[in-house]
Amino acid sequence: MGALSFGAPLLLAGLLALPAIWWLLRLTPPRPQTETFPPLRILERVLKREETPARSPWWLTLLRLLLAALVILALAAPILNPRESALTGDGPVVVMLDNGWASARDWDERRAAAEELIREAGEAGRPVSLLLTAEGAANDAAPVEAATALERLAAAEPRPIAPDRAAAAERLAALAGGGTGASLAFLSDGLDGGGLEAAAQSLRSLGPSQVMLYAPPVAALTGLTGAQNTTEALVVQAVRPAGDPGPATYQLRALDAQEREIGRAPLAFAAGSTEAEARFAIPVELRNDVARIERDGLNDAASVRLVDESFQRRRVALVSGEAADLAQPLLSPLYYITRALEPFADLVRADSADLGTAIPALIEQRPSVIVLADIGVLPDAATQALNGFLESGGTLVRFAGPRLAASTAEDTLVPVRLRGGERQLGGALSWSEPQRLAPIPDGSPFAGITVPDDVTVSRQILAEPSADLSERTWAGLADGTPIVTAAARGAGTIVLFHTTAEATWSNLPISGAFVDMLRRIVSLSRGASGTDGGTAETSLPPYRVMNGQARLVQPGPDVRPLLLRPGAAPVPGPETPPGLYGTAEGYRALNLLGADATLRPLQAFDLGAPVAARAYGTAGATDLTPWLFAGAVALFALDALALLWLNGGFARLRRGLARPAAPAALLVAAALLAGMGGLPGRAEAQDAPSPAALATQGLEGIDAARAIAATETTHLAYVETGEAATDEISRQGLDGLSQFIASKTALEPGPPMAVDIAADELSFYPILYWPIRASAPMPSQEAISRVDAYMKQGGTVLFDVEGDAMGDLSGTTVSAGQRRLRDILADLDIPPLEPVPRDHVLTKAFYIMDSFPGRHTGSDLWVESLVRSADAEARPASAGDGVSSIMITSNDLASAWAVDDNGLFVFPTDNADPSQREYAYRAGVNIVMYVLTGNYKADQVHVPALLERLGQ
Numbered sequence: 001m002g003a004l005s006f007g008a009p010l011l012l013a014g015l016l017a018l019p020a021i022w023w024l025l026r027l028t029p030p031r032p033q034t035e036t037f038p039p040l041r042i043l044e045r046v047l048k049r050e051e052t053p054a055r056s057p058w059w060l061t062l063l064r065l066l067l068a069a070l071v072i073l074a075l076a077a078p079i080l081n082p083r084e085s086a087l088t089g090d091g092p093v094v095v096m097l098d099n100g101w102a103s104a105r106d107w108d109e110r111r112a113a114a115e116e117l118i119r120e121a122g123e124a125g126r127p128v129s130l131l132l133t134a135e136g137a138a139n140d141a142a143p144v145e146a147a148t149a150l151e152r153l154a155a156a157e158p159r160p161i162a163p164d165r166a167a168a169a170e171r172l173a174a175l176a177g178g179g180t181g182a183s184l185a186f187l188s189d190g191l192d193g194g195g196l197e198a199a200a201q202s203l204r205s206l207g208p209s210q211v212m213l214y215a216p217p218v219a220a221l222t223g224l225t226g227a228q229n230t231t232e233a234l235v236v237q238a239v240r241p242a243g244d245p246g247p248a249t250y251q252l253r254a255l256d257a258q259e260r261e262i263g264r265a266p267l268a269f270a271a272g273s274t275e276a277e278a279r280f281a282i283p284v285e286l287r288n289d290v291a292r293i294e295r296d297g298l299n300d301a302a303s304v305r306l307v308d309e310s311f312q313r314r315r316v317a318l319v320s321g322e323a324a325d326l327a328q329p330l331l332s333p334l335y336y337i338t339r340a341l342e343p344f345a346d347l348v349r350a351d352s353a354d355l356g357t358a359i360p361a362l363i364e365q366r367p368s369v370i371v372l373a374d375i376g377v378l379p380d381a382a383t384q385a386l387n388g389f390l391e392s393g394g395t396l397v398r399f400a401g402p403r404l405a406a407s408t409a410e411d412t413l414v415p416v417r418l419r420g421g422e423r424q425l426g427g428a429l430s431w432s433e434p435q436r437l438a439p440i441p442d443g444s445p446f447a448g449i450t451v452p453d454d455v456t457v458s459r460q461i462l463a464e465p466s467a468d469l470s471e472r473t474w475a476g477l478a479d480g481t482p483i484v485t486a487a488a489r490g491a492g493t494i495v496l497f498h499t500t501a502e503a504t505w506s507n508l509p510i511s512g513a514f515v516d517m518l519r520r521i522v523s524l525s526r527g528a529s530g531t532d533g534g535t536a537e538t539s540l541p542p543y544r545v546m547n548g549q550a551r552l553v554q555p556g557p558d559v560r561p562l563l564l565r566p567g568a569a570p571v572p573g574p575e576t577p578p579g580l581y582g583t584a585e586g587y588r589a590l591n592l593l594g595a596d597a598t599l600r601p602l603q604a605f606d607l608g609a610p611v612a613a614r615a616y617g618t619a620g621a622t623d624l625t626p627w628l629f630a631g632a633v634a635l636f637a638l639d640a641l642a643l644l645w646l647n648g649g650f651a652r653l654r655r656g657l658a659r660p661a662a663p664a665a666l667l668v669a670a671a672l673l674a675g676m677g678g679l680p681g682r683a684e685a686q687d688a689p690s691p692a693a694l695a696t697q698g699l700e701g702i703d704a705a706r707a708i709a710a711t712e713t714t715h716l717a718y719v720e721t722g723e724a725a726t727d728e729i730s731r732q733g734l735d736g737l738s739q740f741i742a743s744k745t746a747l748e749p750g751p752p753m754a755v756d757i758a759a760d761e762l763s764f765y766p767i768l769y770w771p772i773r774a775s776a777p778m779p780s781q782e783a784i785s786r787v788d789a790y791m792k793q794g795g796t797v798l799f800d801v802e803g804d805a806m807g808d809l810s811g812t813t814v815s816a817g818q819r820r821l822r823d824i825l826a827d828l829d830i831p832p833l834e835p836v837p838r839d840h841v842l843t844k845a846f847y848i849m850d851s852f853p854g855r856h857t858g859s860d861l862w863v864e865s866l867v868r869s870a871d872a873e874a875r876p877a878s879a880g881d882g883v884s885s886i887m888i889t890s891n892d893l894a895s896a897w898a899v900d901d902n903g904l905f906v907f908p909t910d911n912a913d914p915s916q917r918e919y920a921y922r923a924g925v926n927i928v929m930y931v932l933t934g935n936y937k938a939d940q941v942h943v944p945a946l947l948e949r950l951g952q
Contacts, residue, residue: 006076014072021068060642067635074628086117086614089209091120091181092143093128094172099156099300100134100163101592102189106216106546107158109616113214114153117185122146127183131172133163133194134158137572138558141172158548160301160577160592166195169202176206184208184607190218191241192600200605203738211312211609215602216616218674219245221378222267223302223593229311234280234287236305238267241599247271250637251296252278256289257630267295272599288344294550301578301592304550308580309590314368315346319359319791321374321403321829332603333373333501334402336509340518346735355829356381356782365387366585368525370394373501374401377829378413379785386413391490395525398494399501400461402831402865413498414488415494416470417464434458435477437508444474446520448485451513457483459505460498475517495521538564540880543587545579552579562590569594710764713750716928717765718894720754721776727754730771733894737924744845745924747932758783762790771894772801772824784827790887791828796931800854801890823890830886835860840888846928853910853916861923862888883934887927896920
């Protein structure tokens with residue numbers, strides 16, 4: 001009918017029923033009007049002139065006839081300016097449809113064009129082969145009826161992968177057998193690739209009589225090929241199709257895991273350029289939360305870049321050998337490490353000072369890096385856990401310090417063999433002046449990091465020379481001495497800084513180079529899941545995969561695990577589409593385009609017949625069906641309103657609203673609805689904490705009565721050795737010392753308490769007196785680990801060794817008691833020791849003393865060695881940054897302090913002079929006061945200067 005055509009012209013016969021519909025509408029009057037009781041209301045309206053008509057009004061009949069006509073015309077599928085027939089010949093029809101990633105942007109138009117061809121083939125009775133190029137082995141190219149092909153087309157959807165045209169065409173050629181004289185319609189995505197040349201060779205074997213090519217413009221397509229979270233910015237690389245494109249600018253969005261927008265950046269292509277780069281100038285903290293980068297306005301897989309834990313922040317576990325000292329954070333070994341890593345890494349700390357349990361617990365949290373700051377001796381459980389961590393690809397970073405320097409055991413968790421002792425100014429191995437760091441060599445993982453000229457090292461641990469020492473050196477001093485070494489261990493890496501993590505040995509930790517070094521190490525580490533691969537072939541299950549619209553969805557049953565082979569990058573395919581592979585705890589991102597990907601427009605190809613170019617869309621054709629249905633719906637609404645009017649519905653509504661109670665009822669109902677959400681809930685008393693809740697706070701297994709008794713007042717405690725006589729001496733000795741302290745000081749200690757180091761909570765006691773007897777049972781490894789944790793948490797252990805006087809701790813002639821002490825100390829992470837110097841705060845904590853006698857007088861009292869300051873000679877008292885966690889003597893202090901129930905001394909001293917016992921008590925008072933008050937006496941040297949400043 002001229003410019004108008006109908007897809008179902010036989011339905012127009014329904015227009016012949018309009019006269020019958022008109023006749024029925026005239027015979028059917030509207031529903032009679034009803035009146036409510038009482039009868040007076042009826043009588044009141046008898047005199048009214050309005051009457052109910054016997055027939056429908058003419059205009060209502062016309063409205064309904066028009067509605068029926070619109071429905072009939074809509075069902076006939078009218079099209080304004082329809083397209084001409086596209087198919088010629090009478091052979092089979094082959095519809096080769098690209099449904100790869102590039103078809104997602106105009107998939108509806110692509111499917112509409114295919115549907116039109118299939119319908120036309122069905123009208124001509126020709127079989128149809130629907131060939132989807134991105135379906136892989138699931139592609140069925142067998143010729144079917146048009147109705148079946150339409151069902152397959154309706155179920156088809158774009159895939160987030162590149163089309164494989166060669167495989168699809170080969171499957172079709174194998175089924176057809178050649179020489180079919182088919183009409184071939186290639187509905188392409190406009191891009192070259194996908195084995196087009198091989199596909200053309202297979203399609204030529206069909207001997208097509210007609211070839212149609214649909215190729216949309218591709219200039220606006222883009223693909224994201226890479227993303228790097230650099231120090232300065234988040235940098236994204238992108239490509240676009242080659243040719244002669246002009247300048248173009250697009251917007252990229254960075255989204256987090258909840259798809260909240262973090263930032264935007266322009267992606268600007270210069271004229272004639274196919275590559276561009278976008279930079280997100282957002283803080284590091286926000287960049288590390290990015291999970292997805294996409295181009296705004298596109299919904300295809302190439303315009304999206306997924307990132308995984310290799311891009312995001314790492315989890316770093318921190319462990320220190322020093323006792324936590326919140327009052328002096330700048331002196332904490334972990335302070336500078338925390339400040340350097342906190343902005344871009346998730347930091348976790350040990351929840352226990354017992355390394356045997358703390359390190360395995362940290363590894364269970366799946367960190368990428370574990371940092372050990374001055375840990376000299378590791379328990380066997382911690383060593384085994386760290387070895388497993390390294391074997392699975394973790395990175396272990398260690399820092400030197402007094403404990404590592406003092407360790408005499410062979411340490412297997414270091415990258416190089418270490419010399420005993422330290423190299424320091426004034427020592428046996430010393431410099432004439434502090435050494436500067438040498439420039440970082442190009443082959444080092446630290447390459448590119450600039451070290452300031454004022455960074456110097458005054459103390460370090462030396463590495464033993466070896467043939468591969470230079471290969472394991474990441475940074476060195478100006479004299480060639482390594483300062484940072486590293487070595488591979490399994491799939492992981494061990495890195496050792498030969499100086500401390502705080503500024504006592506070097507000012508490196510307070511420089512920007514230290515921050516860059518730590519960040520470089522963390523960036524080189526693997527993700528928490530270990531999905532970055534190693535030396536073995538691994539398989540990752542699908543976690544979330546991308547659909548054709550570039551959205552992450554649950555993987556279907558046809559998605560297989562991602563196979564990772566060393567040295568080979570995985571390639572997306574029908575069974576492994578782009579997405580996230582792994583688990584929620586850790587995954588690897590598989591993206592569509594690699595770093596070297598390019599996009600090219602579709603090139604000319606030969607199929608043995610002239611190629612007719614066609615365009616997607618209907619080329620000016622307008623489908624009138626939706627407009628006709630919309631008109632029918634509008635007429636139906638008008639008909640409903642007309643019935644309400646004719647039946648008096650509007651009048652009844654007007655009378656109801658005029659009643660006085662109606663507005664009030666509406667207000668009450670609105671108030672009730674508004675108040676339902678604000679009613680107060682029922683108040684309930686809180687339940688008492690359950691045992692499980694107490695266990696989460698670390699309080700399980702603690703005797704409540706003993707805990708109350710130990711904490712309601714200060715108690716001196718002694719270690720139960722397993723020998724009743726020795727334990728009784730310890731009790732009597734600490735009892736006598738407690739009485740002396742109560743009589744001479746303001747402290748009134750409670751009675752001494754015996755402690756089982758394998759079971760009792762140790763943190764209740766400021767000091768543990770431990771008599772070392774060779775005949776006593778050797779404590780278990782777990783018990784010694786608990787003591788090590790107690791010392792790291794600020795407790796002090798006073799070892800009193802049976803046998804000869806304590807001389808040089810490293811001497812070769814030792815007593816049985818000293819040998820037992822060495823066995824215990826071998827499993828403890830302790831710093832270097834020295835006899836109490838004359839200016840130590842211990843000599844002035846309460847009494848002024850120069851020795852610490854007990855029942856015997858021949859032994860020194862050994863404590864943690866101090867780092868001497870430049871003005872040490874001018875200060876009357878020197879102290880370290882905390883209380884010494886260990887003291888060792890063999891003067892048998894408990895026997896000198898011991899008293900019986902009558903207050904009489906139990907043991908004589910080895911000197912008849914009664915002052916020896918007095919000095920033994922004074923030594924005990926100084927030790928207890930030092931443990932309880934720390935270095936306050938040393939700080940008194942500043943009082944004159946403070947008073948002078950205050951003008952007093």
